[in-house]
Amino acid sequence: MLSQLSGAVHVYLRDSSVNRFRMDVGDHVYIPAGTPHRVVPVAEGVMLRYQPLEAGLQGAAWYCDGCDSELRRYEWEHDNETPAVQCYAAACTRFSADEAARTCGKCGTVAAPLDLAAFGWPLAEA
Ligand SMILES: [Zn+2]
Numbered sequence: 001m002l003s004q005l006s007g008a009v010h011v012y013l014r015d016s017s018v019n020r021f022r023m024d025v026g027d028h029v030y031i032p033a034g035t036p037h038r039v040v041p042v043a044e045g046v047m048l049r050y051q052p053l054e055a056g057l058q059g060a061a062w063y064c065d066g067c068d069s070e071l072r073r074y075e076w077e078h079d080n081e082t083p084a085v086q087c088y089a090a091a092c093t094r095f096s097a098d099e100a101a102r103t104c105g106k107c108g109t110v111a112a113p114l115d116l117a118a119f120g121w122p123l124a125e126a
Pocket residue numbers: 064065066067068069104105106107108109
């Protein structure tokens with residue numbers, strides 16, 4: 001469940017009957033479990049993400065800019081003691097460090113390493 005407290009975002013969904021929608025202040029959106037989604041800020045703001053106490057399998061996936069095929073997916077079991085951002089930062093670091101993971105097996109497009117400086121995310125071990 002996403003809750004937009006300030007600002008605005010676009011939420012992009014994959015494998016869903018809805019592909020994209022905009023969230024403004026006060027909007028709440030339920031994302032079905034297992035639905036890959038991406039949150040892209042439209043205006044600076046605060047969003048809360050609610051998930052079950054026993055959240056289970058979590059993951060991050062990247063898709064090819066050339067042909068939209070899935071490039072790589074990293075998954076992990078949710079741990080309530082580990083900040084979620086630490087898991088996502090580790091997945092991003094791992095993806096950036098691995099050119100083979102960033103290279104599309106279908107069309108050959110190579111995704112650029114991720115620049116996370118704007119997020120201020122902690123440096124993570126690959
Ligand atoms: Zn491709």
